[in-house]
Amino acid sequence: MSDLLHLQTAACGRPSPATIDAVRQHLELEAAEGGYVAEEQAAPRLRRLKAGVGRLLGHDADAVCFTTSATDGLEQLLRRWPLPEDADVLVAAGEWGPNRDRFLAHGLRVRTAAVDAHGRLDLAELQRELRIDPPALVHLVSLASHRALAQPVAEALRLCGEAGVPLWVDAAQALAHLPTGFGADAVYAPARKWLAAPRGVGFLAVAAPWRDRFSGLDDEECSVASRVGAAQALAELPTDHVDRLAAVGRRLREAVADVEGWEVADPPGATGALVGLRPTADQDVEAVQRRLHQEHRVLTTACLTWRAPDDMAEPLLRLAPAELAEADVERLTGSLRLRKPSLG
Known part of the structure; x- marks a missing residue:
């Protein structure tokens, strides 16, 4: 792998x-x-x-x-x-x-x-x-x-x-x-x-x-x-696949909830392992998706508004893991954090 x-x-x-x-x-x-x-x-x-x-x-x-x-x-x-x-x-x-x-x-x-x-x-x-x-x-x-x-x-x-x-x-x-x-x-x-x-x-x-x-x-x-x-x-397919993916989604939402520059776009009580993130610091979602893949080998999806024009006011970053280890959580949250401008 x-x-x-x-x-x-x-x-x-x-x-x-x-x-x-x-x-x-x-x-x-x-x-x-x-x-x-x-x-x-x-x-x-x-x-x-x-x-x-x-x-x-x-x-x-x-x-x-x-x-x-x-x-x-x-x-x-x-x-x-x-x-x-x-x-x-x-x-x-x-x-x-x-x-x-x-x-x-x-x-x-x-x-x-x-x-x-x-x-x-x-x-x-x-x-x-x-x-x-x-x-x-x-x-x-x-x-x-x-x-x-x-x-x-x-x-x-x-x-x-x-x-x-x-x-x-x-x-x-x-x-x-x-x-x-x-x-x-x-x-x-x-x-x-x-x-x-x-x-x-x-x-x-x-x-x-x-x-x-x-x-x-x-x-x-x-x-x-x-x-x-x-x-x-x-x-x-595991017989408990729904519960397993619900647990993955819960852990993922918990992990990204406090990442600066992003907020979870899912409705209250959302379940499953598909998570939408809304940018809050004017990030270009497509550029972020490319950076995550090219620099961090993290594969996500940039969801543009054509996907659901009556529900989307701006592009979202979609995360959809089938499984998630703690090392994956740290890698993802680290790669999502906003870059600080260099001094000097």
């Missing part, structure tokens, strides 16, 4: 040696036996992968389709779901910016739901809106990508179900990180983030009333080796 302090799991997790070996071994099997023979031999492993992902998302294995990414999952929903023309989609202020763009590209009208002072969905207002002027669907980002803003998916699903309005969930940052087993009408995520699987693998789970419209997705051309890697990554 390199000397890199990897705090970018929210972009791409770090595959384990066993996951890398699983990909390599499948590619070797393709070379030795042929690609389609190797795919047939991998089929039981991939069925277990779908069943395991289904359990994480609150669905059975038959609900789960493979995709190539979260973006692909949303695109498949927009192409195949029976939405009326010029339909309204209701989102929260922390909605992922490119999702909004995709809704508009498909001719949908985007409405923004009321949120509280911290950016969380106002459930009373949602209930009122569903009763008075129901949209064609509600779309929630389970956990924002720029700070630990988690939406009340379970409660929203109950209200949407009572109103007969489908709920779609973007679980890109939540899968293998936060609780996700709510059984939303549709939920999608990539495997490359907190599951730490190879890039190019994603999942889409669709509830029974609409499931038949998504048949055939698994048959599209793909990297079977990457899916095998995802199966290995899921097999390694």
Whole structure:
């Protein structure tokens, strides 16, 4: 393993040696036996992968389709779901910016739901809106990508179900990180983030009333080796992964809370290991991100406002470790401290 302090799991997790070996071994099997023979031999492993992902998302294995990414999952929903023309989609202020763009590209009208002072969905207002002027669907980002803003998916699903309005969930940052087993009408995520699987693998789970419209997705051309890697990554996922990552996040927030020039941008009571930092001394977040990587080998993410234009007033620095030792804490806080001007 390199000397890199990897705090970018929210972009791409770090595959384990066993996951890398699983990909390599499948590619070797393709070379030795042929690609389609190797795919047939991998089929039981991939069925277990779908069943395991289904359990994480609150669905059975038959609900789960493979995709190539979260973006692909949303695109498949927009192409195949029976939405009326010029339909309204209701989102929260922390909605992922490119999702909004995709809704508009498909001719949908985007409405923004009321949120509280911290950016969380106002459930009373949602209930009122569903009763008075129901949209064609509600779309929630389970956990924002720029700070630990988690939406009340379970409660929203109950209200949407009572109103007969489908709920779609973007679980890109939540899968293998936060609780996700709510059984939303549709939920999608990539495997490359907190599951730490190879890039190019994603999942889409669709509830029974609409499931038949998504048949055939698994048959599209793909990297079977990457899916095998995802199966290995899921097999390694600890049963207490939510608690472990919550503990990592608590320690990280404690450590950075007193670092001069930064403040934690997460809402009160935030959980999980994704942490957003707001600069308080006019730092250029992109320049800081480059300096941390180039001078300290600390890999972070500069989150610009396009990620959530209705929730972000300025860029944030995102920290997203899958694990964190005390030496890592000292290294991070030391590299974040403001530089003092030299004298003389």
